[in-house]
Amino acid sequence: QESVYRAGVFGRTPAVPTDFATLEARAEKASSATAWAYVAGGAGEGRTMRRNRAAFDSWSIVPRMAHGNTTRDLSVDLLGTTLPAPVLLAPIGAGALMSPDSDVKIARGAAAHGVTYVFSNQGCNPMEECAAAMGDSPRWVQLYWSTDEDLVDSMIARAEAIGAGALVVTLDTTLLGWRPMDLNLGSLPFSQGIGIAQYTSDPRFTEIVRERIANAPKQASEVTLGAIRTLISMTRNHPGSFGANLRSPEPRAAVETFLDIYSNPGLSWEHLATLRERTRLPVVLKGILHPDDARKAFDSGVDAIVVSNHGGRQVDNAIASLDALVTIREAVGADPTVLLDSGIRTGADVFTALALGADAVLLGRPYMYGLALAGEQGVAEVVANVIAELDLTMALSGTADLAAITRDLLVRDSAR
Numbered sequence: 001q002e003s004v005y006r007a008g009v010f011g012r013t014p015a016v017p018t019d020f021a022t023l024e025a026r027a028e029k030a031s032s033a034t035a036w037a038y039v040a041g042g043a044g045e046g047r048t049m050r051r052n053r054a055a056f057d058s059w060s061i062v063p064r065m066a067h068g069n070t071t072r073d074l075s076v077d078l079l080g081t082t083l084p085a086p087v088l089l090a091p092i093g094a095g096a097l098m099s100p101d102s103d104v105k106i107a108r109g110a111a112a113h114g115v116t117y118v119f120s121n122q123g124c125n126p127m128e129e130c131a132a133a134m135g136d137s138p139r140w141v142q143l144y145w146s147t148d149e150d151l152v153d154s155m156i157a158r159a160e161a162i163g164a165g166a167l168v169v170t171l172d173t174t175l176l177g178w179r180p181m182d183l184n185l186g187s188l189p190f191s192q193g194i195g196i197a198q199y200t201s202d203p204r205f206t207e208i209v210r211e212r213i214a215n216a217p218k219q220a221s222e223v224t225l226g227a228i229r230t231l232i233s234m235t236r237n238h239p240g241s242f243g244a245n246l247r248s249p250e251p252r253a254a255v256e257t258f259l260d261i262y263s264n265p266g267l268s269w270e271h272l273a274t275l276r277e278r279t280r281l282p283v284v285l286k287g288i289l290h291p292d293d294a295r296k297a298f299d300s301g302v303d304a305i306v307v308s309n310h311g312g313r314q315v316d317n318a319i320a321s322l323d324a325l326v327t328i329r330e331a332v333g334a335d336p337t338v339l340l341d342s343g344i345r346t347g348a349d350v351f352t353a354l355a356l357g358a359d360a361v362l363l364g365r366p367y368m369y370g371l372a373l374a375g376e377q378g379v380a381e382v383v384a385n386v387i388a389e390l391d392l393t394m395a396l397s398g399t400a401d402l403a404a405i406t407r408d409l410l411v412r413d414s415a416r
Protein backbone atom coordinates (compact mmCIF):
# COMPACT_ATOMS: atom_id res chain seq x y z
CA GLN A 1 0.00 0.00 0.00
CA GLU A 2 2.70 2.43 1.09
CA SER A 3 4.65 2.25 -2.13
CA VAL A 4 1.62 2.77 -4.36
CA TYR A 5 0.23 5.56 -2.24
CA ARG A 6 3.45 7.48 -1.64
CA ALA A 7 4.50 7.23 -5.26
CA GLY A 8 1.12 8.70 -6.18
CA VAL A 9 1.39 11.53 -3.69
CA PHE A 10 4.91 12.36 -4.88
CA GLY A 11 3.99 12.82 -8.47
CA ARG A 12 4.30 9.42 -10.12
CA THR A 13 2.08 9.30 -13.16
CA PRO A 14 0.30 5.96 -13.19
CA ALA A 15 0.07 3.95 -16.42
CA VAL A 16 -3.64 3.43 -15.79
CA PRO A 17 -6.23 5.52 -13.90
CA THR A 18 -6.56 4.54 -10.25
CA ASP A 19 -10.37 4.87 -10.14
CA PHE A 20 -12.63 2.45 -11.99
CA ALA A 21 -14.83 4.99 -13.79
CA THR A 22 -11.88 6.65 -15.53
CA LEU A 23 -10.21 3.31 -16.18
CA GLU A 24 -13.36 2.05 -17.88
CA ALA A 25 -13.88 5.21 -19.94
CA ARG A 26 -10.28 5.21 -21.21
CA ALA A 27 -10.41 1.50 -22.02
CA GLU A 28 -13.56 2.01 -24.04
CA LYS A 29 -11.86 4.74 -26.06
CA ALA A 30 -8.91 2.44 -26.72
CA SER A 31 -11.09 -0.45 -27.94
CA SER A 32 -12.95 -1.23 -31.14
CA ALA A 33 -16.75 -1.29 -30.91
CA THR A 34 -16.88 -5.06 -31.31
CA ALA A 35 -14.16 -5.70 -28.73
CA TRP A 36 -15.90 -3.41 -26.26
CA ALA A 37 -19.29 -5.03 -26.86
CA TYR A 38 -17.86 -8.43 -26.00
CA VAL A 39 -15.78 -7.50 -22.97
CA ALA A 40 -17.90 -4.82 -21.32
CA GLY A 41 -21.30 -6.14 -22.39
CA GLY A 42 -23.73 -8.07 -20.27
CA ALA A 43 -26.76 -10.26 -20.81
CA GLY A 44 -30.16 -8.93 -21.80
CA GLU A 45 -31.04 -5.50 -20.45
CA GLY A 46 -27.94 -5.41 -18.27
CA ARG A 47 -29.93 -5.74 -15.04
CA THR A 48 -27.66 -8.31 -13.43
CA MET A 49 -24.56 -6.31 -14.27
CA ARG A 50 -26.07 -3.22 -12.62
CA ARG A 51 -27.38 -5.26 -9.71
CA ASN A 52 -23.89 -6.62 -9.02
CA ARG A 53 -22.78 -3.04 -8.34
CA ALA A 54 -25.97 -2.01 -6.53
CA ALA A 55 -25.45 -4.92 -4.13
CA PHE A 56 -22.06 -3.52 -3.10
CA ASP A 57 -23.63 -0.07 -2.70
CA SER A 58 -26.28 -1.52 -0.42
CA TRP A 59 -23.74 -2.25 2.31
CA SER A 60 -21.78 0.30 4.31
CA ILE A 61 -18.53 -0.29 6.12
CA VAL A 62 -18.51 0.87 9.74
CA PRO A 63 -14.82 1.45 10.55
CA ARG A 64 -13.38 0.99 14.05
CA MET A 65 -10.96 3.53 15.54
CA ALA A 66 -8.01 3.70 17.92
CA HIS A 67 -7.16 0.03 17.44
CA GLY A 68 -3.41 0.47 17.72
CA ASN A 69 -2.52 -1.70 14.68
CA THR A 70 0.37 -0.51 12.57
CA THR A 71 0.70 -3.47 10.19
CA ARG A 72 -1.66 -5.66 8.26
CA ASP A 73 -1.43 -9.23 7.04
CA LEU A 74 -3.40 -9.73 3.82
CA SER A 75 -2.26 -13.29 3.22
CA VAL A 76 -4.73 -16.13 2.84
CA ASP A 77 -4.41 -19.92 2.72
CA LEU A 78 -6.34 -21.19 -0.24
CA LEU A 79 -6.49 -24.86 -1.24
CA GLY A 80 -3.10 -25.59 0.27
CA THR A 81 -1.25 -22.50 -0.96
CA THR A 82 -0.55 -19.29 0.92
CA LEU A 83 -1.34 -16.31 -1.28
CA PRO A 84 -0.18 -12.74 -0.62
CA ALA A 85 -3.68 -11.29 -0.93
CA PRO A 86 -7.27 -12.56 -1.26
CA VAL A 87 -7.50 -11.42 -4.88
CA LEU A 88 -7.25 -13.73 -7.90
CA LEU A 89 -7.58 -12.89 -11.57
CA ALA A 90 -10.77 -14.38 -13.01
CA PRO A 91 -10.61 -16.51 -16.16
CA ILE A 92 -11.43 -14.26 -19.11
CA GLY A 93 -11.59 -15.54 -22.66
CA ALA A 94 -10.89 -13.76 -25.94
CA GLY A 95 -8.53 -11.29 -24.26
CA ALA A 96 -6.74 -10.66 -27.56
CA LEU A 97 -9.66 -8.36 -28.33
CA MET A 98 -7.97 -5.98 -25.89
CA SER A 99 -4.30 -6.66 -26.63
CA PRO A 100 -2.34 -9.23 -28.67
CA ASP A 101 -0.75 -12.04 -26.66
CA SER A 102 -3.20 -11.04 -23.94
CA ASP A 103 -2.93 -14.04 -21.68
CA VAL A 104 0.87 -14.00 -21.52
CA LYS A 105 0.75 -10.33 -20.56
CA ILE A 106 -1.89 -11.00 -17.90
CA ALA A 107 0.20 -13.93 -16.62
CA ARG A 108 3.20 -11.62 -16.20
CA GLY A 109 1.10 -8.90 -14.57
CA ALA A 110 -0.27 -11.44 -12.07
CA ALA A 111 3.16 -12.91 -11.40
CA ALA A 112 4.51 -9.43 -10.61
CA HIS A 113 2.44 -9.61 -7.41
CA GLY A 114 2.30 -13.36 -6.89
CA VAL A 115 -1.47 -13.39 -7.26
CA THR A 116 -3.19 -16.40 -8.77
CA TYR A 117 -4.22 -16.15 -12.41
CA VAL A 118 -7.00 -18.50 -13.48
CA PHE A 119 -6.29 -19.36 -17.14
CA SER A 120 -9.43 -19.25 -19.25
CA ASN A 121 -10.44 -22.24 -21.31
CA GLN A 122 -11.14 -19.70 -24.02
CA GLY A 123 -7.79 -18.03 -23.65
CA CYS A 124 -5.68 -16.61 -26.45
CA ASN A 125 -2.40 -18.28 -25.52
CA PRO A 126 -1.91 -21.97 -24.74
CA MET A 127 -1.80 -22.57 -20.99
CA GLU A 128 1.75 -23.91 -21.35
CA GLU A 129 2.92 -20.50 -22.61
CA CYS A 130 1.15 -18.65 -19.82
CA ALA A 131 2.62 -20.95 -17.19
CA ALA A 132 6.12 -20.48 -18.63
CA ALA A 133 5.67 -16.70 -18.33
CA MET A 134 4.82 -16.96 -14.63
CA GLY A 135 7.74 -18.83 -13.10
CA ASP A 136 6.56 -20.36 -9.82
CA SER A 137 3.71 -17.91 -9.42
CA PRO A 138 0.39 -19.62 -8.75
CA ARG A 139 -1.97 -20.45 -11.60
CA TRP A 140 -5.26 -22.32 -11.79
CA VAL A 141 -6.90 -23.67 -14.93
CA GLN A 142 -10.54 -23.12 -15.85
CA LEU A 143 -12.46 -25.67 -17.86
CA TYR A 144 -15.72 -25.70 -19.75
CA TRP A 145 -17.06 -29.21 -19.88
CA SER A 146 -16.69 -30.35 -23.47
CA THR A 147 -19.10 -32.77 -25.13
CA ASP A 148 -15.95 -34.77 -25.95
CA GLU A 149 -14.93 -36.57 -22.76
CA ASP A 150 -11.44 -37.28 -24.11
CA LEU A 151 -10.95 -33.55 -24.56
CA VAL A 152 -11.94 -33.03 -20.91
CA ASP A 153 -9.25 -35.53 -19.91
CA SER A 154 -6.70 -33.95 -22.20
CA MET A 155 -7.27 -30.48 -20.75
CA ILE A 156 -7.04 -31.90 -17.22
CA ALA A 157 -3.76 -33.65 -18.05
CA ARG A 158 -2.33 -30.38 -19.40
CA ALA A 159 -3.49 -28.47 -16.31
CA GLU A 160 -1.70 -31.00 -14.11
CA ALA A 161 1.42 -30.84 -16.25
CA ILE A 162 1.73 -27.05 -15.98
CA GLY A 163 1.47 -27.09 -12.20
CA ALA A 164 -2.06 -25.76 -11.82
CA GLY A 165 -3.08 -25.35 -8.18
CA ALA A 166 -6.71 -26.14 -8.94
CA LEU A 167 -9.12 -27.06 -11.69
CA VAL A 168 -12.00 -24.58 -11.97
CA VAL A 169 -15.04 -25.98 -13.75
CA THR A 170 -17.41 -23.24 -14.89
CA LEU A 171 -21.03 -24.36 -14.70
CA ASP A 172 -22.95 -21.30 -15.88
CA THR A 173 -21.97 -21.27 -19.54
CA THR A 174 -23.30 -24.50 -20.98
CA LEU A 175 -24.62 -22.11 -23.61
CA LEU A 176 -23.59 -18.53 -24.29
CA GLY A 177 -25.96 -15.96 -22.72
CA TRP A 178 -28.22 -13.57 -24.63
CA ARG A 179 -25.82 -10.72 -25.40
CA PRO A 180 -27.59 -7.95 -27.32
CA MET A 181 -24.49 -5.79 -27.78
CA ASP A 182 -22.70 -8.58 -29.65
CA LEU A 183 -25.85 -9.64 -31.49
CA ASN A 184 -26.52 -6.08 -32.66
CA LEU A 185 -23.04 -5.84 -34.12
CA GLY A 186 -23.21 -9.35 -35.52
CA SER A 187 -19.89 -10.15 -33.96
CA LEU A 188 -18.48 -12.78 -31.65
CA PRO A 189 -14.75 -13.26 -31.21
CA PHE A 190 -14.86 -17.04 -31.63
CA SER A 191 -16.15 -16.81 -35.18
CA GLN A 192 -12.93 -14.90 -35.90
CA GLY A 193 -10.83 -17.55 -34.23
CA ILE A 194 -10.23 -15.40 -31.15
CA GLY A 195 -10.31 -17.38 -27.91
CA ILE A 196 -9.67 -20.88 -29.20
CA ALA A 197 -5.92 -21.18 -28.57
CA GLN A 198 -6.44 -23.59 -25.66
CA TYR A 199 -8.14 -25.90 -28.15
CA THR A 200 -5.91 -25.53 -31.18
CA SER A 201 -2.94 -26.34 -28.95
CA ASP A 202 -4.59 -29.51 -27.67
CA PRO A 203 -3.66 -32.90 -29.13
CA ARG A 204 -7.13 -34.36 -28.68
CA PHE A 205 -8.76 -31.31 -30.26
CA THR A 206 -6.54 -31.41 -33.32
CA GLU A 207 -7.32 -35.10 -33.66
CA ILE A 208 -11.06 -34.32 -33.72
CA VAL A 209 -10.55 -31.59 -36.32
CA ARG A 210 -8.54 -33.91 -38.53
CA GLU A 211 -11.18 -36.62 -38.28
CA ARG A 212 -13.85 -34.11 -39.23
CA ILE A 213 -11.98 -32.88 -42.27
CA ALA A 214 -11.21 -36.42 -43.34
CA ASN A 215 -14.91 -37.22 -43.16
CA ALA A 216 -15.91 -34.18 -45.18
CA PRO A 217 -14.25 -34.85 -48.55
CA LYS A 218 -15.67 -31.77 -50.21
CA GLN A 219 -13.84 -29.47 -47.83
CA ALA A 220 -10.26 -30.62 -47.98
CA SER A 221 -8.01 -33.24 -49.44
CA GLU A 222 -5.17 -33.26 -46.96
CA VAL A 223 -4.63 -31.68 -43.58
CA THR A 224 -1.43 -31.84 -41.64
CA LEU A 225 -0.98 -31.41 -37.94
CA GLY A 226 1.41 -28.58 -38.79
CA ALA A 227 -1.35 -26.68 -40.55
CA ILE A 228 -3.46 -26.86 -37.46
CA ARG A 229 -0.56 -25.87 -35.24
CA THR A 230 -0.21 -22.65 -37.18
CA LEU A 231 -3.60 -21.78 -35.77
CA ILE A 232 -1.98 -21.26 -32.43
CA SER A 233 -0.17 -18.20 -33.63
CA MET A 234 -3.18 -16.91 -35.55
CA THR A 235 -5.44 -17.13 -32.54
CA ARG A 236 -3.18 -14.78 -30.61
CA ASN A 237 -3.80 -11.89 -32.90
CA HIS A 238 -6.49 -9.33 -33.37
CA PRO A 239 -9.46 -10.06 -35.59
CA GLY A 240 -8.73 -9.71 -39.27
CA SER A 241 -5.68 -11.81 -39.87
CA PHE A 242 -7.48 -14.89 -38.69
CA GLY A 243 -10.77 -13.92 -40.23
CA ALA A 244 -9.21 -13.88 -43.68
CA ASN A 245 -7.94 -17.39 -43.12
CA LEU A 246 -11.37 -18.74 -42.33
CA ARG A 247 -11.85 -19.43 -46.02
CA SER A 248 -9.22 -22.12 -45.94
CA PRO A 249 -10.43 -25.42 -44.56
CA GLU A 250 -8.24 -26.02 -41.51
CA PRO A 251 -8.98 -22.86 -39.53
CA ARG A 252 -12.61 -23.00 -40.50
CA ALA A 253 -12.94 -26.59 -39.37
CA ALA A 254 -11.19 -25.74 -36.10
CA VAL A 255 -13.58 -22.88 -35.38
CA GLU A 256 -16.62 -24.94 -36.27
CA THR A 257 -15.40 -27.86 -34.18
CA PHE A 258 -14.77 -25.53 -31.26
CA LEU A 259 -18.28 -24.10 -31.48
CA ASP A 260 -19.77 -27.58 -31.61
CA ILE A 261 -17.93 -29.16 -28.71
CA TYR A 262 -16.61 -26.54 -26.28
CA SER A 263 -19.45 -26.88 -23.81
CA ASN A 264 -21.99 -29.53 -22.90
CA PRO A 265 -25.54 -28.22 -22.45
CA GLY A 266 -26.38 -31.51 -20.75
CA LEU A 267 -23.79 -31.05 -17.98
CA SER A 268 -25.03 -32.69 -14.76
CA TRP A 269 -23.85 -33.63 -11.27
CA GLU A 270 -23.15 -37.10 -12.67
CA HIS A 271 -20.47 -35.65 -14.96
CA LEU A 272 -18.99 -33.67 -12.10
CA ALA A 273 -18.95 -36.72 -9.84
CA THR A 274 -16.39 -38.31 -12.19
CA LEU A 275 -13.86 -35.52 -11.53
CA ARG A 276 -12.50 -36.94 -8.30
CA GLU A 277 -11.09 -39.97 -10.06
CA ARG A 278 -9.97 -38.01 -13.12
CA THR A 279 -7.67 -35.57 -11.38
CA ARG A 280 -5.55 -35.16 -8.30
CA LEU A 281 -6.03 -31.39 -8.43
CA PRO A 282 -8.35 -29.57 -6.04
CA VAL A 283 -11.68 -28.99 -7.80
CA VAL A 284 -13.47 -25.63 -7.77
CA LEU A 285 -16.98 -25.13 -9.20
CA LYS A 286 -17.58 -21.65 -10.60
CA GLY A 287 -20.94 -20.06 -11.25
CA ILE A 288 -22.97 -21.18 -8.22
CA LEU A 289 -25.83 -18.90 -7.11
CA HIS A 290 -28.42 -21.11 -5.40
CA PRO A 291 -27.79 -22.30 -1.83
CA ASP A 292 -28.98 -25.83 -2.71
CA ASP A 293 -26.38 -26.02 -5.51
CA ALA A 294 -23.73 -24.85 -3.05
CA ARG A 295 -24.71 -27.63 -0.64
CA LYS A 296 -24.70 -30.16 -3.47
CA ALA A 297 -21.26 -29.04 -4.54
CA PHE A 298 -19.74 -29.57 -1.11
CA ASP A 299 -21.69 -32.81 -0.59
CA SER A 300 -20.18 -34.06 -3.83
CA GLY A 301 -16.72 -33.42 -2.40
CA VAL A 302 -15.47 -30.35 -4.28
CA ASP A 303 -12.84 -28.23 -2.58
CA ALA A 304 -14.29 -24.79 -3.21
CA ILE A 305 -16.96 -22.87 -5.09
CA VAL A 306 -17.02 -19.49 -6.79
CA VAL A 307 -20.27 -17.62 -6.23
CA SER A 308 -20.61 -15.85 -9.57
CA ASN A 309 -23.08 -14.74 -12.19
CA HIS A 310 -20.30 -14.49 -14.79
CA GLY A 311 -20.17 -10.72 -14.48
CA GLY A 312 -23.84 -10.44 -15.44
CA ARG A 313 -23.21 -12.04 -18.82
CA GLN A 314 -25.41 -15.12 -18.64
CA VAL A 315 -28.89 -14.82 -17.07
CA ASP A 316 -30.28 -11.30 -17.14
CA ASN A 317 -32.17 -10.42 -13.96
CA ALA A 318 -30.18 -13.04 -12.06
CA ILE A 319 -29.42 -12.41 -8.41
CA ALA A 320 -26.42 -10.21 -7.62
CA SER A 321 -23.42 -12.29 -6.79
CA LEU A 322 -22.93 -10.53 -3.43
CA ASP A 323 -26.55 -11.22 -2.42
CA ALA A 324 -26.09 -14.89 -3.35
CA LEU A 325 -22.94 -15.01 -1.22
CA VAL A 326 -24.93 -14.10 1.90
CA THR A 327 -27.47 -16.90 1.50
CA ILE A 328 -24.84 -19.41 0.41
CA ARG A 329 -22.54 -18.72 3.36
CA GLU A 330 -25.53 -19.18 5.65
CA ALA A 331 -26.39 -22.46 3.95
CA VAL A 332 -22.95 -24.08 3.97
CA GLY A 333 -21.59 -22.75 7.27
CA ALA A 334 -18.27 -21.14 8.08
CA ASP A 335 -15.84 -23.85 6.95
CA PRO A 336 -16.13 -24.51 3.21
CA THR A 337 -14.02 -22.38 0.89
CA VAL A 338 -16.28 -19.90 -0.88
CA LEU A 339 -14.94 -17.37 -3.40
CA LEU A 340 -16.86 -14.57 -5.06
CA ASP A 341 -16.72 -12.64 -8.30
CA SER A 342 -18.91 -10.31 -10.37
CA GLY A 343 -18.86 -6.61 -9.59
CA ILE A 344 -15.56 -6.29 -7.70
CA ARG A 345 -14.10 -2.94 -8.72
CA THR A 346 -12.15 -1.63 -5.71
CA GLY A 347 -10.34 -2.62 -2.56
CA ALA A 348 -13.34 -1.53 -0.51
CA ASP A 349 -15.44 -4.02 -2.52
CA VAL A 350 -13.03 -6.79 -1.60
CA PHE A 351 -13.37 -5.80 2.07
CA THR A 352 -17.18 -5.92 1.80
CA ALA A 353 -17.15 -9.35 0.12
CA LEU A 354 -14.82 -10.76 2.79
CA ALA A 355 -17.00 -9.32 5.56
CA LEU A 356 -19.98 -11.14 4.02
CA GLY A 357 -18.18 -14.46 4.06
CA ALA A 358 -15.99 -14.74 0.97
CA ASP A 359 -12.55 -16.29 1.55
CA ALA A 360 -11.19 -14.47 -1.51
CA VAL A 361 -12.46 -12.75 -4.64
CA LEU A 362 -11.77 -12.85 -8.35
CA LEU A 363 -11.22 -9.66 -10.25
CA GLY A 364 -12.71 -9.56 -13.76
CA ARG A 365 -13.13 -6.67 -16.17
CA PRO A 366 -10.96 -4.15 -14.27
CA TYR A 367 -7.75 -5.99 -15.10
CA MET A 368 -8.84 -6.37 -18.73
CA TYR A 369 -9.17 -2.61 -18.92
CA GLY A 370 -5.67 -2.26 -17.50
CA LEU A 371 -4.51 -4.67 -20.21
CA ALA A 372 -6.23 -2.63 -22.91
CA LEU A 373 -4.50 0.57 -21.79
CA ALA A 374 -1.02 -0.56 -20.80
CA GLY A 375 -0.52 -4.29 -21.39
CA GLU A 376 1.32 -6.24 -18.72
CA GLN A 377 2.08 -3.08 -16.75
CA GLY A 378 -1.57 -2.07 -16.84
CA VAL A 379 -2.66 -5.43 -15.42
CA ALA A 380 -0.01 -5.22 -12.69
CA GLU A 381 -1.09 -1.70 -11.73
CA VAL A 382 -4.79 -2.51 -11.54
CA VAL A 383 -3.98 -5.45 -9.27
CA ALA A 384 -1.63 -3.34 -7.14
CA ASN A 385 -4.24 -0.60 -6.79
CA VAL A 386 -6.99 -2.96 -5.65
CA ILE A 387 -4.69 -4.62 -3.12
CA ALA A 388 -3.34 -1.26 -1.91
CA GLU A 389 -6.84 0.08 -1.36
CA LEU A 390 -7.85 -3.09 0.47
CA ASP A 391 -4.80 -2.67 2.71
CA LEU A 392 -5.68 0.95 3.38
CA THR A 393 -9.33 0.10 4.07
CA MET A 394 -8.19 -2.53 6.55
CA ALA A 395 -5.81 -0.08 8.21
CA LEU A 396 -8.49 2.58 8.55
CA SER A 397 -11.13 0.11 9.74
CA GLY A 398 -9.12 -1.52 12.50
CA THR A 399 -8.56 -4.93 10.93
CA ALA A 400 -5.08 -6.38 11.19
CA ASP A 401 -5.73 -9.50 9.15
CA LEU A 402 -8.42 -11.04 6.98
CA ALA A 403 -9.98 -12.97 9.86
CA ALA A 404 -10.74 -9.63 11.51
CA ILE A 405 -12.90 -8.54 8.55
CA THR A 406 -16.23 -9.64 9.95
CA ARG A 407 -19.91 -9.05 9.34
CA ASP A 408 -20.26 -6.68 12.33
CA LEU A 409 -18.17 -4.12 10.40
CA LEU A 410 -21.02 -3.73 7.87
CA VAL A 411 -24.55 -2.42 7.98
CA ARG A 412 -27.19 -2.76 5.31
CA ASP A 413 -28.41 0.52 3.82
CA SER A 414 -32.09 -0.29 3.70
CA ALA A 415 -33.16 3.34 3.40
CA ARG A 416 -31.69 4.08 -0.03
Ligand code: FNR
Nearest residue numbers: 039090091092093120122170310311342343364365
Ligand atom coordinates in the same frame (compact mmCIF):
# COMPACT_ATOMS: atom_id res chain seq x y z
C1 FNR B 1 -15.59 -13.79 -18.70
N1 FNR B 1 -15.80 -14.79 -17.74
C2 FNR B 1 -15.36 -16.08 -17.99
N2 FNR B 1 -15.50 -17.04 -17.05
C3 FNR B 1 -15.02 -18.28 -17.25
O1 FNR B 1 -15.16 -19.15 -16.39
N3 FNR B 1 -14.39 -18.57 -18.45
C4 FNR B 1 -14.22 -17.67 -19.42
O2 FNR B 1 -13.64 -17.97 -20.46
C5 FNR B 1 -14.75 -16.38 -19.22
N4 FNR B 1 -14.66 -15.43 -20.21
C6 FNR B 1 -15.02 -14.13 -19.94
C7 FNR B 1 -14.81 -13.15 -20.90
C8 FNR B 1 -15.11 -11.83 -20.62
C9 FNR B 1 -14.83 -10.79 -21.64
C10 FNR B 1 -15.63 -11.47 -19.35
C11 FNR B 1 -15.93 -10.04 -18.99
C12 FNR B 1 -15.88 -12.45 -18.41
C13 FNR B 1 -16.37 -14.45 -16.41
C14 FNR B 1 -15.27 -14.06 -15.44
O3 FNR B 1 -14.50 -15.15 -15.05
C15 FNR B 1 -15.85 -13.44 -14.15
O4 FNR B 1 -16.83 -14.29 -13.63
C16 FNR B 1 -16.46 -12.05 -14.40
O5 FNR B 1 -15.67 -11.30 -15.26
C17 FNR B 1 -16.62 -11.33 -13.07
O6 FNR B 1 -17.34 -10.17 -13.22
P1 FNR B 1 -16.70 -8.71 -13.37
O7 FNR B 1 -15.68 -8.54 -12.28
O8 FNR B 1 -16.11 -8.64 -14.73
O9 FNR B 1 -17.88 -7.84 -13.20
